[in-house]
Amino acid sequence: MGKTFSKPEALSDAHTHYCPGCTHGIIHRLVAEAIDELAIKGRTVGIAPVGCAVLAYNYFTCDFQEAAHGRAPAMATGIKRVRPDLVAFTYQGDGDLASIGMGEIVHAANRGEKFTTIFVNNAIYGMTGGQMAPTTMPGQRASTAPFGRDTAQTGMPMRMCELLSTLATPGYVTRQAVLKPKFINKAKKAIKKAFEYQIENRCYSFVEVVSTCPTNWGMTPQNALKWAEETLLPYYPLGEFKTPEA
Amino acid sequence: MAKVLMKGNEAIGEAAVRAGCLNYFAYPITPQSEVAEYLAKRLPEVNGTFVQGESEVAVGYMIFGAAGCGERVMTTSSSPGISLMSEAISYIAGARCPAVFVNIMRGGPGLGGILPSQGDYFQATKGGGHGDYRVLVMAPDGVQEAVEMTMKAFPLAEKYRGPVMILGDGLIGQMMEPVAFPEDLTVAPSNKDDWATNGMDTRKSTEKNLVKSLFLDPKQLNDHNLTLKAGYQRMKEEEVMFERYNTDGDYKVLIVSYGTMSRVCKTAIDMMKQDGLEVGLVRPKTLFPFPEKAVFDAAVKESCQHVVSIEMSMGQMVEDVERSVKGRRDVGWYGQCGGDIPSPEEIISHIKSLLKS
Amino acid sequence: MAYEHVIDDERCKGCGLCVDVCPKDVLEISGKVSPKGYFPVFQARPDDCIHCALCCTMCPDVAITITGTADENKKEKIKET
Numbered sequence: 001m002g003k004t005f006s007k008p009e010a011l012s013d014a015h016t017h018y019c020p021g022c023t024h025g026i027i028h029r030l031v032a033e034a035i036d037e038l039a040i041k042g043r044t045v046g047i048a049p050v051g052c053a054v055l056a057y058n059y060f061t062c063d064f065q066e067a068a069h070g071r072a073p074a075m076a077t078g079i080k081r082v083r084p085d086l087v088a089f090t091y092q093g094d095g096d097l098a099s100i101g102m103g104e105i106v107h108a109a110n111r112g113e114k115f116t117t118i119f120v121n122n123a124i125y126g127m128t129g130g131q132m133a134p135t136t137m138p139g140q141r142a143s144t145a146p147f148g149r150d151t152a153q154t155g156m157p158m159r160m161c162e163l164l165s166t167l168a169t170p171g172y173v174t175r176q177a178v179l180k181p182k183f184i185n186k187a188k189k190a191i192k193k194a195f196e197y198q199i200e201n202r203c204y205s206f207v208e209v210v211s212t213c214p215t216n217w218g219m220t221p222q223n224a225l226k227w228a229e230e231t232l233l234p235y236y237p238l239g240e241f242k243t244p245e246a
Numbered sequence: 247m248a249k250v251l252m253k254g255n256e257a258i259g260e261a262a263v264r265a266g267c268l269n270y271f272a273y274p275i276t277p278q279s280e281v282a283e284y285l286a287k288r289l290p291e292v293n294g295t296f297v298q299g300e301s302e303v304a305v306g307y308m309i310f311g312a313a314g315c316g317e318r319v320m321t322t323s324s325s326p327g328i329s330l331m332s333e334a335i336s337y338i339a340g341a342r343c344p345a346v347f348v349n350i351m352r353g354g355p356g357l358g359g360i361l362p363s364q365g366d367y368f369q370a371t372k373g374g375g376h377g378d379y380r381v382l383v384m385a386p387d388g389v390q391e392a393v394e395m396t397m398k399a400f401p402l403a404e405k406y407r408g409p410v411m412i413l414g415d416g417l418i419g420q421m422m423e424p425v426a427f428p429e430d431l432t433v434a435p436s437n438k439d440d441w442a443t444n445g446m447d448t449r450k451s452t453e454k455n456l457v458k459s460l461f462l463d464p465k466q467l468n469d470h471n472l473t474l475k476a477g478y479q480r481m482k483e484e485e486v487m488f489e490r491y492n493t494d495g496d497y498k499v500l501i502v503s504y505g506t507m508s509r510v511c512k513t514a515i516d517m518m519k520q521d522g523l524e525v526g527l528v529r530p531k532t533l534f535p536f537p538e539k540a541v542f543d544a545a546v547k548e549s550c551q552h553v554v555s556i557e558m559s560m561g562q563m564v565e566d567v568e569r570s571v572k573g574r575r576d577v578g579w580y581g582q583c584g585g586d587i588p589s590p591e592e593i594i595s596h597i598k599s600l601l602k603s
Numbered sequence: 604m605a606y607e608h609v610i611d612d613e614r615c616k617g618c619g620l621c622v623d624v625c626p627k628d629v630l631e632i633s634g635k636v637s638p639k640g641y642f643p644v645f646q647a648r649p650d651d652c653i654h655c656a657l658c659c660t661m662c663p664d665v666a667i668t669i670t671g672t673a674d675e676n677k678k679e680k681i682k683e684t
Binding site for chain 1: 269271295297299300301308311313314315317334337341443447448454455456457458459460
Binding site for chain 1: 661
C-alpha cells in the first residue's frame with residue numbers, strides 16, 4: 001500500500017504567486033505530468049494568457065510564449081503551422097478565452113489547428129480583481145455585477161465545450177474539474193489524451209477545467225470547492241463532448 | 247537579369263518567397279488581397295505555409311507566434327487592417343521578434359476609401375500601437391523597389407529583432423511593371439537559438455527560451471526599453487536610405503516626397519526644368535529612420551527658398567520635414583487624399599504660387 | 604518499501620485542501636508561521652499515514668511529496684531550512 005509522489009520535471013521549482021487554495025497550481029501540475037509522461041518537454045511550447053496565469057511561463061521548464069489577451073490560439077496557430085513538430089498548448093482563463101478571445105478560439109478550433117487548449121473556468125476574472133466573466137453564474141456577485149449577474153442585461157453564462165462541440169470539424173472537447181482527487185485523476189487522463197491527439201497530429205483538443213477562485217468568490221478554499229461542485233457543475237457538466245472518432 | 251511583368255501585390259508575394267520567407271498569414275482587404283490570392287497558389291509549390299486568418303487581429307498574433315519560433319514570416323494588409331494589427335506589432339517589438347508587415351495604403355480615416363493614399367505615415371513611423379517602440383519603415387516608389395525592399399526586410403528584421411514595414415500604396419499594389427528579383431538580396435536566415443521558442447531539442451539545450459514582453463520590475467522594463475532604443479539608434483546610424491533628384495543645380499524649391507507621389511513630382515520637376523525653373527527633390531526611402539540630414543542639407547542650399555512636402559495625405563511627413571529643416575526655411579505641404587493623385591500640372595501650379603508669394 | 608511523507612513548509616500556503624481529503628485525518632494546520640507568512644500543514648498523526656498521496660494530488664503547490672525509502676523506521680518530518 002502507498003505510493004511515491006514527486007514534482008514533475010516540466011514544472012519549475014518556483015513558488016507560485018497564486019492564492020492559497022487556487023486550483024491553477026493543480027492544473028499546472030497535471031499538464032506538467034502529461035508532458036513528462038509523454039516525454040515531449042524538449043519540443044513543447046506553452047502559450048501563457050493574460051490573467052492570473054500570465055506568469056505561467058515561470059512555472060514550467062519548457063519554452064513559453066506570452067500572448068496578448070485572448071490571442072493565444074492565434075499564436076498557437078502560427079507556431080503549429082510553421083513548426084508542426086512542436087507540441088503547442090494554450091493555457092487560458094475565462095476572460096482570455098471566452099470574452100476577448102472568443103473569435104480566436106472558435107476559429108482555431110474550427111480550422112482544426114493541431115494544438116491543445118487548457119481552459120480554466122472559474123466563473124470570474126481573477127487577476128484584475130473579480131469582475132464578471134462570460135462564465136459567471138446568474139445571480140453570482142462580481143465587482144462589475146455588485147447585485148449579482150442579471151441575465152436580463154448580460155445574458156446567460158457561456159458554455160464553451162457545448163459551443164465548440166457544435167463545430168463540424170473533428171476535435172477532442174471535454175470538460176473536467178479539479179475539485180477533488182477523483183476529478184483530478186480524470187482530468188489528468190483527459191489532459192494526457194488531449195496531448196496524445198496532438199502528438200498523433202489528429203485534431204484540435206480542448207480541455208475545460210472547472211476551477212475555483214476563493215479570493216474573488218469571497219470564500220475559503222474549502223468552501224470554494226464545495227460551491228463549485230454544487231453550483232458550477234450542474235450548469236457546466238463534466239464529460240466528453242466530442243472526440244475525433246465520433 | 248530577366249524581367250517579368252507583374253502586378254505589385256503579386257510581386258511582393260513573390261519577393262517574400264525569393265527571400266526565403268515561406269510562411270504567410272493574412273486577411274483579405276482591398277487593395278491588397280491579390281497578395282494572398284497569389285501566395286495561396288504559390289506557397290504550396292514551395293512547400294510553404296499559407297493561412298487566411300479570421301481577422302487582422304488574429305493574423306497579427308499568428309505572425310507573432312510563428313516569428314517567436316524563429317521562422318521567417320510576413321503578412322500584408324491595408325490601413326484599417328494595420329490598425330487592427332497595431333497591438334500585435336507593439337507586442338512583437340516588445341518581445342523582440344523579427345517579422346515583416348506590408349501596408350498597401352488606402353484612404354482613411356475609418357473605412358475611408360479603397361483608392362491609394364499616404365495617410366498612414368504617422369501610424370507607421372510614430373507607432374500605431376502603444377509603448378516605446380519604432381518600426382523600420384521602407385517606402386518603395388514602384389514595383390521594382392517594392393520587391394527589393396521586401397527582400398531586404400527579412401534580414402533587416404533579423405538584424406534588429408523587430409518588426410519591419412514596407413509602406414506602399416494602392417497604386418503600387420495594383421499597377422503592373424517589369425520587375426526582376428535580384429538573387430543577391432536572398433540572405434539566409436540568422437540563427438535564432440539564443441532567444442526563439444523553437445524547442446529545446448532543436449537547440450540541443452536544457453534551458454527554456456521565453457518570448458515575452460512583460461517586465462513587471464521597473465528597472466527591468468527600463469533596461470529593456472533602453473535595449474530597444476539602442477537598436478533604433480543603430481537604425482538611424484546604419485539604415486537611412488534616400489534619393490536626391492535634380493539637386494545638383496540651383497533649385498529654388500525643394501520637394502520632399504515619397505512613394506508613388508514622388509514619381510509624379512519627378513515628372514513635374516522635369517517639366518519645370520524645360521521651362522527654366524529648377525526644383526529639387528529629396529525622396530526618403532526609409533521613413534523611419536528619416537533622412538533628416540539629407541533633407542536639412544538640401545533645404546539650406548542658398549538658392550532654395552521654400553521646402554514643400556507633397557503627400558497623398560493631409561500632411562503627415564511634413565512634420566518630420568519641418569523638424570529636419572530646423573526652422574531654416576519655410577516648410578509647407580501640398581497634397582490630396584481622397585484617392586485622386588495630384589497631377590504634375592497641379593504640382594507645378596502650386597510650386598509657382600509658392601514662388602510668387 | 605517504506606515511504607517518507609515530506610512537507611515543504613516554504614511551498615505550503617496553508618490552504619488546507621489536503622486536510623479535508625486525507626482519508627485518515629492525519630493532517631492539521633500548524634500554529635507556527637512559515638517564512639512566507641503562512642501557517643503550513645503538518646502531520647499531526649503521522650503513524651496513521653497510509654501514503655495514499657491524496658494530499659499530494661490535492662495540493663496546488665506541490666508542497667507535499669512522498670519518497671520511497673528502504674528504512675522502515677523513517678518518520679515524517681517537516682523540512683527545516
